[in-house]
Structures are given as C-alpha cells and as structure tokens.
Amino acid sequence: MRDVAIIGIGHTKFGRATKMSHELFSDATLQAMDDAGVELKEIEALFQGAALPGFEEGQVMPAAFSAADLNLGPIPATRCEGACASASVAIRDGAMWVGAGEYDMVIAGGVEKALMMGTSFASRTFAMACHAPTEGPVGLTFPGVFAMAARLYSINYDMPLDTVREKMASVSVKNHRHGALNPLAQFYKKLGDLKVEDVINSKFVADPITLLDCCPFSDGASALVLCSAEEARKYTDEPIYILGMGQGSGGPLSKMADLTKPVSRISSAKMAFKQAGLSPEDIDMLEVHDCFTIAELIALECMGFFDWGEAADATADGQTEIGGEIPVNMSGGLIGKGHPIGATGASQVYWVVKQMRGEAPRGNQIDPVPEYGMTDTLGGDFGTLCHFILGRSKK
Amino acid sequence: MRDVAIIGIGHTKFGRATKMSHELFSDATLQAMDDAGVELKEIEALFQGAALPGFEEGQVMPAAFSAADLNLGPIPATRCEGACASASVAIRDGAMWVGAGEYDMVIAGGVEKALMMGTSFASRTFAMACHAPTEGPVGLTFPGVFAMAARLYSINYDMPLDTVREKMASVSVKNHRHGALNPLAQFYKKLGDLKVEDVINSKFVADPITLLDCCPFSDGASALVLCSAEEARKYTDEPIYILGMGQGSGGPLSKMADLTKPVSRISSAKMAFKQAGLSPEDIDMLEVHDCFTIAELIALECMGFFDWGEAADATADGQTEIGGEIPVNMSGGLIGKGHPIGATGASQVYWVVKQMRGEAPRGNQIDPVPEYGMTDTLGGDFGTLCHFILGRSKK
Numbered sequence: 001m002r003d004v005a006i007i008g009i010g011h012t013k014f015g016r017a018t019k020m021s022h023e024l025f026s027d028a029t030l031q032a033m034d035d036a037g038v039e040l041k042e043i044e045a046l047f048q049g050a051a052l053p054g055f056e057e058g059q060v061m062p063a064a065f066s067a068a069d070l071n072l073g074p075i076p077a078t079r080c081e082g083a084c085a086s087a088s089v090a091i092r093d094g095a096m097w098v099g100a101g102e103y104d105m106v107i108a109g110g111v112e113k114a115l116m117m118g119t120s121f122a123s124r125t126f127a128m129a130c131h132a133p134t135e136g137p138v139g140l141t142f143p144g145v146f147a148m149a150a151r152l153y154s155i156n157y158d159m160p161l162d163t164v165r166e167k168m169a170s171v172s173v174k175n176h177r178h179g180a181l182n183p184l185a186q187f188y189k190k191l192g193d194l195k196v197e198d199v200i201n202s203k204f205v206a207d208p209i210t211l212l213d214c215c216p217f218s219d220g221a222s223a224l225v226l227c228s229a230e231e232a233r234k235y236t237d238e239p240i241y242i243l244g245m246g247q248g249s250g251g252p253l254s255k256m257a258d259l260t261k262p263v264s265r266i267s268s269a270k271m272a273f274k275q276a277g278l279s280p281e282d283i284d285m286l287e288v289h290d291c292f293t294i295a296e297l298i299a300l301e302c303m304g305f306f307d308w309g310e311a312a313d314a315t316a317d318g319q320t321e322i323g324g325e326i327p328v329n330m331s332g333g334l335i336g337k338g339h340p341i342g343a344t345g346a347s348q349v350y351w352v353v354k355q356m357r358g359e360a361p362r363g364n365q366i367d368p369v370p371e372y373g374m375t376d377t378l379g380g381d382f383g384t385l386c387h388f389i390l391g392r393s394k395k
Numbered sequence: 396m397r398d399v400a401i402i403g404i405g406h407t408k409f410g411r412a413t414k415m416s417h418e419l420f421s422d423a424t425l426q427a428m429d430d431a432g433v434e435l436k437e438i439e440a441l442f443q444g445a446a447l448p449g450f451e452e453g454q455v456m457p458a459a460f461s462a463a464d465l466n467l468g469p470i471p472a473t474r475c476e477g478a479c480a481s482a483s484v485a486i487r488d489g490a491m492w493v494g495a496g497e498y499d500m501v502i503a504g505g506v507e508k509a510l511m512m513g514t515s516f517a518s519r520t521f522a523m524a525c526h527a528p529t530e531g532p533v534g535l536t537f538p539g540v541f542a543m544a545a546r547l548y549s550i551n552y553d554m555p556l557d558t559v560r561e562k563m564a565s566v567s568v569k570n571h572r573h574g575a576l577n578p579l580a581q582f583y584k585k586l587g588d589l590k591v592e593d594v595i596n597s598k599f600v601a602d603p604i605t606l607l608d609c610c611p612f613s614d615g616a617s618a619l620v621l622c623s624a625e626e627a628r629k630y631t632d633e634p635i636y637i638l639g640m641g642q643g644s645g646g647p648l649s650k651m652a653d654l655t656k657p658v659s660r661i662s663s664a665k666m667a668f669k670q671a672g673l674s675p676e677d678i679d680m681l682e683v684h685d686c687f688t689i690a691e692l693i694a695l696e697c698m699g700f701f702d703w704g705e706a707a708d709a710t711a712d713g714q715t716e717i718g719g720e721i722p723v724n725m726s727g728g729l730i731g732k733g734h735p736i737g738a739t740g741a742s743q744v745y746w747v748v749k750q751m752r753g754e755a756p757r758g759n760q761i762d763p764v765p766e767y768g769m770t771d772t773l774g775g776d777f778g779t780l781c782h783f784i785l786g787r788s789k790k
Contacts, residue, residue, distance in 0.1 A: 020528065054523050058531055059527035060446065060523045060775075061778045064646070064779050065778065074644050074645065074658045080476075081474045096491065096495055096497060097491060099497075100491055101495075131454075249462040263469045383460065384459050
C-alpha cells in the first residue's frame with residue numbers, strides 16, 4: 001500500500017443546525033476542497049460516514065445523494081456505518097482505495113443531523129447500536145453502559161466510587177475548557193470555567209454518570225480530501241500523512257470479559273501502531289472518543305498511554321493538558337465540541353491536522369506543533385473501534 | 396491491485412425466515428467457509444451489506460455483531476449501505492482490501508430481514524432510498540418510479556404501452572420459470588408456468604406495473620470468501636476470479652436526463668468492462684437487478700448487451716434464455732428468486748459462481764459452463780449501481 005496524505009479539511013460549526021445533513025456534508029466538503037485547492041473533476045470517489053440518516057431525515061443511501069449534491073458526477077459514493085465510528089470507517093476505507101492505487105484523490109468524512117436531539121427518542125434511537133437481541137430487551141442505553149464501566153473501574157482498581165467521580169469530572173472540566181475556546185465547538189464560550197463540583201453536582205443521568213459527564217447530541221459534518229502522498233505536495237506545503245490505521249470489532253456486552261478493557265479498542269490501537277511503526281511514546285497529542293468522561297480514561301489505558309487504572313489520577317493531575325505527558329482532546333472532544341455521531345471520526349482527524357499545521361484555536365495550540373497525533377473513535381458499546389496515527393512527515 | 400478470487404460461497408433459502416438477520420448472515424458465512432475449507436482464524440476482515448437493519452430489528456452496526464456471532468474475534472467488520480446494492484458495495488470494498496494486499500482472506504456478503512414484508516410499511520420504508528428532500532414529499536415509491544420508466548420506454552421508442560407491457564411480462568415469465576427450478580428461490584416450484592396474460596392481468600401496483608412485474612420482499616443472506624488469486628488454488632480447484640468491478644452514483648430523479656438511460660448504470664458497467672479488459676460480446680451470462688420487469692430491460696441496454704429500445708423485443712424473442720444471445724437471470728433473478736435487499740448483490744455473485752462451476756439447479760445450467768459472467772445491482776432509483784465481471788481464468 002502506498003502512502004496517503006490529507007491535503008484538505010473541512011468542518012461545520014457543531015451544535016444545532018438549520019441545514020439538512022446533505023447540505024452540512026456539502027459545506028464541509030467544499031471547505032475541504034477549497035482548503036486543498038482541488039477541483040470537482042479531480043475527485044474520483046466519495047466515502048461517507050452516517051449513522052442514522054433513515055431515522056433522522058427518512059434518507060438511506062445518503063452518500064449517493066451527496067455526490068449528486070456536490071455535482072461530482074456518477075463517481076462511486078459509499079456510505080459506511082459503524083455507529084459513532086462511521087466517519088472513521090469511511091476514512092479508513094477511502095484511504096485504502098487511495099493507498100491501493102485505485103484512486104488518486106477522494107473525499108472521506110461524515111455527517112449527522114441529530115433531529116431527535118432533545119426529544120425522548122434520542123437515547124432510545126442511539127441505543128440501536130447496542131446489541132439488539134440481548135441488550136435491547138433489558139432497556140440498556142449508552143449512559144447505562146458507561147455507568148457500569150465507571151463502577152467496574154472503581155472495583156477493578158480499588159478506588160472509591162466518589163474518587164472515580166472526581167477524576168471523571170476532571171475530564172469534563174478539561175474538555176469543556178478546551179471546547180469553550182473552539183469557535184466550531186457546540187459549547188464555544190460556554191462552560192469554560194466549570195469546576196469539578198459542578199460536574200459532580202449536576203443531575204444524574206445514570207448513576208454515577210451525571211449530565212456533565214456526557215457529551216451532547218449535535219448536528220454537524222466534517223470532510224477530508226485524501227490523495228496519494230507522492231502527489232500531495234503539488235497541492236499543499238503541509239500535507240499530513242496517514243501513517244497507521246486500525247479497526248476492531250466487539251460483540252455483545254455479555255461476551256466481554258471486562259468492560260474497562262475492551263479487546264476491540266486494544267486490538268485496533270495495536271493495529272494502528274504496528275502499521276505506523278510507532279508506539280505511544282512517539283505520539284504528541286490525542287483526540288479520543290470521550291462520549292462519557294469514563295470513556296476517555298478507558299481509551300487512554302487501552303491505547304497504552306497509561307497503565308491500567310492510572311489514567312484517572314493522571315488526568316486529575318493535568319497530565320492530559322498542554323505541558324503534560326500527552327495533551328488529550330484539545331478541540332474540546334465530544335464533551336466540549338459536540339458529537340454529531342456520523343461526523344465525529346472526521347472531526348477528530350480535522351483537529352489533529354489543525355494542530356499539526358499550527359492552526360488550533362487560540363489557547364489550545366500545542367507548542368511546538370505536534371509531529372505525530374492520533375485519533376480514537378468508538379462505535380456503540382465497543383462494537384466498532386478505529387484509530388488513525390497521523391504525521392507531519394512520511395515514515 | 397493484485398487479482399482476487401472467490402473460493403467459497405454461501406446462500407440461505409430466500410423467502411420468509413424465522414431466524415434473525417445475524418443468524419441468517421452467519422448461516423451463509425459458515426456455508427461459504429465450509430465450501431472454501433477455511434478456518435475461522437484465517438478470516439482477517441468482514442464486509443457486510445445491510446440496507447435497513449435499524450428499521451427491521453432495531454439494530455445498527457450489524458457487521459460488528461456478525462463478527463462476534465461468528466466468533467471471528469476483534470477483526471475489522473464494516474457495514475456498507477447502498478440501499479438494494481449494499482452487498483455489492485461491501486463485496487467491492489472487501490475485494491479492494493484483498494487486492495491492495497492488506498488482507499489475504501475476507502468475508503463479504505449481505506443480509507436482510509424484511510420484517511415489514513406484507514405490511515403497509517414495506518414500500519414506505521424502502522422508499523427512504525429515494526431522494527428524501529424532493530421525492531419523499533410527493534409520495535414517490537419504487538413501483539411508481541419504474542412505472543414512469545416503463546411509460547418513458549414506450550414514448551422513447553415509439554412502442555405502444557400495451558406492447559411494452561407484453562414485453563415486460565416476458566421478463567416475468569422467464570424469471571419465474573427459472574426461479575421455480577431453483578431450490579433456494581422464494582418461488583421454488585411456484586409460478587413456473589406463468590403466461591404473459593397472467594402477468595398483464597394481475598392487479599396493478601402502479602400502472603403499467605402489475606404485481607407480477609414486481610419482485611417480492613424477502614429475508615435472506617449470501618456470503619463469499621474472497622482471497623488473493625495466488626492463494627486461491629490452495630483451497631479450491633475452481634476459483635472464480637473477479638476480473639472487473641464498477642460502481643456509480645446517481646442523484647435525484649429531477650436531475651436525471653432520461654430515466655431509461657441512467658448515467659450511474661452506464662458509468663458503472665463501463666468501469667467494470669474497462670477493468671476486466673472485456674466487452675459485452677465476451678460475457679456468457681448475466682444476473683441483473685430485475686426489481687421490476689422494466690428494470691431488466693433498462694439494465695441490458697445500459698450495459699451494452701442490446702441497443703437502446705431493443706432489449707424488449709430481444710427478451711420476448713427468447714434471446715435472454717439458454718441458447719439465446721445472452722442468458723439472463725438463470726437463478727430466477729429478484730423476481731423469481733426473491734429480493735432480500737442487503738443480500739441481493741451477493742446472491743447474484745453466488746449464482747454466477749454456481750453456473751461457472753456447473754452447479755446451477757437442474758434445468759437452469761448453461762452448457763458449456765460460462766467462461767465469463769457479470770452481475771448488475773441497483774440501489775434505489777439509480778442512486779447506487781454496481782457491476783462485477785467474473786471469470787474462470789485470470790486475465
């Protein structure tokens with residue numbers, strides 16, 4: 001497989017949008033194409049992540065209509081669905097088609113229009129990414145899954161639940177602070193001076209998870225222009241290379257040995273590190289899937305950035321801030337930036353690229369600019385996991 | 396891209412199933428693995444087409460749970476959705492990953508459990524693959540789209556509508572006759588001696604389309620084992636090679652110049668012929684997407700097997716039967732065999748492989764066995780098109 005580069009990036013404002021999802025995706029794509037300086041006729045295929053377009057807008061097969069909306073002609077347009085990891089699956093797929101030499105330039109990204117946001121259908125609808133035969137009948141939704149994970153974290157590491165809650169709250173405080181500085185974030189200029197007590201004292205969603213431990217449901221889109229590494233410098237002085245990609249699958253919770261150590265995440269991260277020929281020590285920044293605060297802690301441990309049970313203290317101690325061991329979610333993450341399900345994986349890549357170009361929002365830019373960054377995207381209750389390792393130079 | 400071979404195939408009985416979709420997909424996959432003589436641990440990734448699992452069984456991200464159901468471990472499992480072409484998109488994707496050298500062996504296929512079959516929700520639900528913003532509000536469903544296509548066919552080629560109806564009926568007669576001989580078909584041993592008048596006199600669904608011009612909604616699954624061509628003969632004496640693949644996208648009907656000449660289908664077929672280095676004269680058999688009788692005629696013309704407006708007479712004259720110019724849908728097609736949406740593309744490949752191995756149902760086997768076969772899969776109202784060209788020998 002030949003090397004693949006990201007030469008253009010686009011990202012809508014996350015939050016509540018008045019536009020429909022195909023318009024949001026087109027906005028992000030045209031932005032990415034402008035950023036790369038490429039023409040419509042250069043795009044050979046489109047890969048789109050979207051999780052629930054049938055439920056949200058009565059539209060299935062959205063990728064084909066996006067290609068039409070963008071006037072891309074009859075090029076192949078593929079929708080990938082891996083719940084909240086949909087965009088990452090689409091990007092990995094698009095990168096492979098370019099890497100294989102079949103296409104020289106493609107669009108890859110994702111979109112979601114969470115029309116049921118704020119209604120009683122939201123959690124119920126999203127819970128379809130749980131295992132329907134065994135988890136649906138017991139009424140399990142994602143706050144419940146991650147509440148169980150938080151309790152298990154407490155038991156596994158002999159850490160009082162109140163202590164776990166404090167450490168989790170420090171994730172929320174950090175990510176909200178970052179998000180408040182990010183103009184494209186749902187909570188831009190909001191909740192930036194949250195305190196640990198605020199998180200702990202906000203209302204329970206699923207004990208011990210409170211409202212401020214949760215990411216919001218959002219509308220939004222993000223898209224990338226991918227091309228072969230050898231062509232990349234014709235378009236930009238700052239191509240960002242995809243050095244490693246991973247994907248893993250999980251099953252029903254009843255088959256998982258330990259909810260805090262999902263094999264799908266461990267396996268996917270290892271795959272990405274192996275392909276990149278890098279290890280956690282080499283990585284300068286992360287965007288991880290903090291759908292709930294506990295999820296960020298689990299991610300950091302599964303990916304090998306902290307030992308089992310140690311991400312909690314490390315986070316509370318500021319080790320995941322600028323200047324710490326590894327800055328995590330400088331964009332705000334899902335918690336501060338918002339979570340348009342099918343777009344999140346592309347948004348994570350977008351913000352790693354922004355950091356590597358030195359274009360992060362004021363106050364959130366890591367200095368010096370990171371050489372290597374990594375994303376982690378989670379679909380469902382560990383059903384689909386994806387990782388990307390990006391670099392400013394080729395391997 | 397290196398050559399890719401099909402070394403194992405599986406197919407459930409189409410019709411109404413008592414099993415859930417993940418069970419149907421596992422049945423087809425285990426059958427394909429037995430057929431290939433491969434072990435679980437040899438499978439490196441899974442690609443699954445599924446169109447509406449959220450609506451049917453409250454399950455999104457079904458590919459991950461299929462991997463778990465099959466005990467494949469945390470391997471990447473990707474769901475592709477391109478409406479009725481979902482399985483073909485998944486197979487094309489899986490073949491590319493093998494072709495790129497990233498994997499040596501993968502499962503690719505599709506499944507659908509059309510739980511709303513026989514209810515008033517069926518057409519309404521499937522119509523989400525129409526363009527929601529412009530076609531949804533006018534109440535367009537697929538029978539209506541293809542009724543318009545039939546009327547346009549009559550106008551374009553100055554052929555009285557009653558004549559078009561007779562020719563369309565000959566597609567139904569042929570495909571039902573083939574399906575009646577196919578033990579895995581929904582209409583096995585049924586409707587095999589249908590007459591043209593029966594089709595014309597059956598009740599109107601959308602004038603001029605009658606009930607017997609339509610394919611049924613079905614439950615079912617089909618799966619393939621794909622591996623690199625160089626490894627294929629370790630597993631089987633009869634590998635079937637994927638010589639060409641195509642995919643194309645269409646947009647809203649309002650943007651289409653002519654509903655009987657969809658650019659997405661023409662473009663996709665050309666892509667497959669170009670990759671294979673073959674032309675229609677080289678092809679010995681076809682499985683095409685006859686969701687409605689008129690769709691088969693349009694397919695044959697778009698793919699270049701007959702001139703514009705000539706597939707109607709050719710079909711009525713027996714040119715698409717054994718002994719004719721090009722046998723089409725010897726499996727029964729969607730009309731006689733059934734149409735489990737997300738599985739159909741894989742089923743088409745399955746039946747081409749069966750023909751090439753000389754294993755077609757009694758009465759449907761082409762003699763001598765075909766050297767080259769081709770499939771055509773259609774998603775929505777020409778939103779997604781896919782083509783595969785298969786051969787008994789490498790290029």
